[in-house]
Amino acid sequence: MGLDPINTATAGLRATQASIALVSQNVANAGTAGYVRRTTSPVAQGLGNAGVATGAITRSFDAAALKQLRLETAGSGYTGTKADILAQLDRLYGTPGSATALDGVLNTYTQSLQTLAINPTSSAARSSVVDAAQALAGKIGSIADDVQNLRSGIESTLKGQVEDANALLDSIAKLNVQVQTAGDGTTRAALEDQRDQQINKLAGYMDIRVMDQRDGSATVMTSNGLTLVDRGVAAGLSFDGRATLSATSAYNPADKRGVGTITATLPGGSRIALSDPGTLLSGTLAANLELRDTILPQAQRQLDDLAAGLAGATTQTSVTATVAGGTATLDLSALKQPGDKITLQVSGPGGATRTVILIASASDDKPITNSALSNDATAFVQTFKIIPGAPPDATAINTALGALKVAATTAGYPAGTIPDLAAADATGKVVISGTTWGATGGGATVTVPQSPTDTTAYPQLAVFVDSDGNRLFTDSFDNGSQRTGFAQRLALNPSIKADTAALTTLGGGAAGADATRANFIYDALTGTARTFSSSSGIGGLSAPYDTTVVKFAQDIIAAQGSAAAQAQTIDSGQGVALSAAQSRFAEGAAVSIDEEMSNLIALQQAYTANARVLTAARDMLDTLLRM
Known part of the structure; x- marks a missing residue:
C-alpha cells in the first residue's frame, strides 16, 4: 500500500x-x-x-449591505442631530397660546394697549403697557440669547466630534498597516473587524465611501471624493473653535471667520476647509455645521426682524412714490436719519425686474455687498450720504446710483442686468428715471421721531429703542447692520418708563390725555402691514414678506413648530431605514x-x-x- x-x-x-x-x-x-x-x-x-x-x-x-449601512448611519446622524436641536429651538418660543409663550406675551402687550385706549387717563393702564412692553422686549431678548447659546453649544460639540473623527482616521490608517502585515488569516480577520467598526463610527460623523485595495487596506473618502485615509496615511482634522458665538458670528469662507472651521490637512501639506458649504453632506458634522451657520442664524434673523418690526412700526412712516412712464417722483423732505431708505422696483430690457434699495448714511456712500442684510436678499443695495437732520438732495442719490452700477459691474453682474438709473431735483422732490430701465413702483421709509426723547409732536413714538447707546432703531448701516443682533438689544425706551404720560399725551397744541397714541400703536402692530426681510425665511426666501407685526410673530412660532415636527418625522423615517440596513447586514455577517x-x-x-x-x-x- x-x-x-x-x-x-x-x-x-x-x-x-x-x-x-x-x-x-x-x-x-x-x-x-x-x-x-x-x-x-x-x-x-x-x-x-x-x-x-x-x-x-x-x-x-454582504458588501452592498455594508455600504448601505454606512450610508444610513451618516443619514441617521444628520437627521437625529437636526431633530434634536430644532426641538430645543421650538421649545424656546413656549407653548403657543400660553401666557408665557412669545405670542402670549405679545398678546398681553397689545391687550394692554386696547385697555389704555379705553382708559387713557388711567395711570394703572399706562403702567400696564410699560410693564407688558418691557416683558415683551425681555422675552424676545431671552429667546435670541438662547439661540446663540445653542450655536455656542454646537461649536463646542463640533470641537469634540472633530477630535473623535481625527482619532478614528488615525486608527483606520494604523489598522490598514496591521492588516497588510498580518501573519495569519485569523489575525487578519480580527483586524478587519476592528477597522470596519472604526469606519462605521466615522460614518456617523460624515458621509464617506470606502474602496478596498488588493493589499488588504481600505481607502476612505468623503462622498465628493476627498481622500481621508490612503493605506497607512490619514488626513489630520482640526477645529479652531470659538468660546462663544453672537449674532454677528458668521461663517464666510472668503473673509475672516467669526466661527470655528474644520480643516483637513492632507499628507502633502495642503489644507481644505471641510466646513465650507457642500463639502460634507451628511453625518453629525454636516448637521451641526448647517445648524450653526444656516438654520440658527435664520432663527436669529427672524427675531431681529420681529424686534425691528416692533420698534419701527411705531416710529416709521411710508412715503409712496408717484410713478409714471418709468419715472418715480418722491417727496423726501422727511428723510433725515441714517437708516431711512428708498426702495424702488424697476424693470429693464427683456422684462427683467430688480429691486434697488438706497439707505441713508452719515458716512460716505458704499455698496452693501451682503444684500441679505436688507429686506430683499436679491436687491441691489447701496448707501447714500446725508447730513443727519437734513433731507437729501438729488446729487447724493445720483452719486449713490452711479456707485451702485460700478459696484454691481465689479461684482460680475452682466451689464444688461444692472439698472441704469439717475436722480434729479424737481420742485422740492427727487425724480429717479433711467434710459433702458424704468421704475414700476417704490417709496421711502422714514423714522419720524428724531431721538428717543422726541415724544410730543406726532403719533409716532419710540416705545422701544436700541439699548446700545439708548438710540433710535432706524435700521442704519453706518456701523454695520443695526438690525443684526437687535433682538438682544431691544429695550423699553427709558423716556417712556420715566414718563408714562407720553403714551397718551400729544404735544403741539393737544391738551390732556387721549387715545390717539394708544390706538395708533395698537393699529401699527395689529392692522398695518409691514415689509419683513426675505432672509427670515417666513413666506419664502425669494421675496420680502408683507404682514403685520403680530402676524409675523405668529408665523415665526408656526414655522419653528412645523420645522421641528418635520425634522422629527424625517428622523423617524431615517431610523427605520437604519434599522433595516442593520438587519440586512446582520443577515449575512452575524x-x-x-x-x-x-x-x-x-x-x-x-x-x-x-x-x-x-x-x-x-x-x-x-x-x-x-x-
Missing part, C-alpha cells in the same frame, strides 16, 4: 480540525459586537488534486448558532471518516509487520 492515502487523510484531518476551530470561534463570538462570521473552504492540492489544504479564512458579509452546529456535525463526520482511514492504514501496517 502506498503512502498517498495516509497523507491525504492526514491533510484532511488538519483541514477539518482547522474548520472545527473556526466554527468554535464563530460560536464563541456570536454575541460579540462587530464580529463578522468567518468561513474557510478546503483547497485541493497535490498530484491529481489528491490532497487537501486549509483554505484562507474569509469574513462572510453568526447563526443553528447553522454553525449543522456545520460542526458535518465536520465531525468528515473528521471521523479521515480518522478511520488512518486507523485502517495503521491496522494494515501492523499486520504486515507481524508477517
Whole structure:
C-alpha cells in the first residue's frame, strides 16, 4: 500500500480540525459586537488534486449591505442631530397660546394697549403697557440669547466630534498597516473587524465611501471624493473653535471667520476647509455645521426682524412714490436719519425686474455687498450720504446710483442686468428715471421721531429703542447692520418708563390725555402691514414678506413648530431605514448558532471518516509487520 492515502487523510484531518476551530470561534463570538462570521473552504492540492489544504479564512458579509449601512448611519446622524436641536429651538418660543409663550406675551402687550385706549387717563393702564412692553422686549431678548447659546453649544460639540473623527482616521490608517502585515488569516480577520467598526463610527460623523485595495487596506473618502485615509496615511482634522458665538458670528469662507472651521490637512501639506458649504453632506458634522451657520442664524434673523418690526412700526412712516412712464417722483423732505431708505422696483430690457434699495448714511456712500442684510436678499443695495437732520438732495442719490452700477459691474453682474438709473431735483422732490430701465413702483421709509426723547409732536413714538447707546432703531448701516443682533438689544425706551404720560399725551397744541397714541400703536402692530426681510425665511426666501407685526410673530412660532415636527418625522423615517440596513447586514455577517452546529456535525463526520482511514492504514501496517 502506498503512502498517498495516509497523507491525504492526514491533510484532511488538519483541514477539518482547522474548520472545527473556526466554527468554535464563530460560536464563541456570536454575541460579540462587530464580529463578522468567518468561513474557510478546503483547497485541493497535490498530484491529481489528491490532497487537501486549509483554505484562507474569509469574513462572510454582504458588501452592498455594508455600504448601505454606512450610508444610513451618516443619514441617521444628520437627521437625529437636526431633530434634536430644532426641538430645543421650538421649545424656546413656549407653548403657543400660553401666557408665557412669545405670542402670549405679545398678546398681553397689545391687550394692554386696547385697555389704555379705553382708559387713557388711567395711570394703572399706562403702567400696564410699560410693564407688558418691557416683558415683551425681555422675552424676545431671552429667546435670541438662547439661540446663540445653542450655536455656542454646537461649536463646542463640533470641537469634540472633530477630535473623535481625527482619532478614528488615525486608527483606520494604523489598522490598514496591521492588516497588510498580518501573519495569519485569523489575525487578519480580527483586524478587519476592528477597522470596519472604526469606519462605521466615522460614518456617523460624515458621509464617506470606502474602496478596498488588493493589499488588504481600505481607502476612505468623503462622498465628493476627498481622500481621508490612503493605506497607512490619514488626513489630520482640526477645529479652531470659538468660546462663544453672537449674532454677528458668521461663517464666510472668503473673509475672516467669526466661527470655528474644520480643516483637513492632507499628507502633502495642503489644507481644505471641510466646513465650507457642500463639502460634507451628511453625518453629525454636516448637521451641526448647517445648524450653526444656516438654520440658527435664520432663527436669529427672524427675531431681529420681529424686534425691528416692533420698534419701527411705531416710529416709521411710508412715503409712496408717484410713478409714471418709468419715472418715480418722491417727496423726501422727511428723510433725515441714517437708516431711512428708498426702495424702488424697476424693470429693464427683456422684462427683467430688480429691486434697488438706497439707505441713508452719515458716512460716505458704499455698496452693501451682503444684500441679505436688507429686506430683499436679491436687491441691489447701496448707501447714500446725508447730513443727519437734513433731507437729501438729488446729487447724493445720483452719486449713490452711479456707485451702485460700478459696484454691481465689479461684482460680475452682466451689464444688461444692472439698472441704469439717475436722480434729479424737481420742485422740492427727487425724480429717479433711467434710459433702458424704468421704475414700476417704490417709496421711502422714514423714522419720524428724531431721538428717543422726541415724544410730543406726532403719533409716532419710540416705545422701544436700541439699548446700545439708548438710540433710535432706524435700521442704519453706518456701523454695520443695526438690525443684526437687535433682538438682544431691544429695550423699553427709558423716556417712556420715566414718563408714562407720553403714551397718551400729544404735544403741539393737544391738551390732556387721549387715545390717539394708544390706538395708533395698537393699529401699527395689529392692522398695518409691514415689509419683513426675505432672509427670515417666513413666506419664502425669494421675496420680502408683507404682514403685520403680530402676524409675523405668529408665523415665526408656526414655522419653528412645523420645522421641528418635520425634522422629527424625517428622523423617524431615517431610523427605520437604519434599522433595516442593520438587519440586512446582520443577515449575512452575524453568526447563526443553528447553522454553525449543522456545520460542526458535518465536520465531525468528515473528521471521523479521515480518522478511520488512518486507523485502517495503521491496522494494515501492523499486520504486515507481524508477517
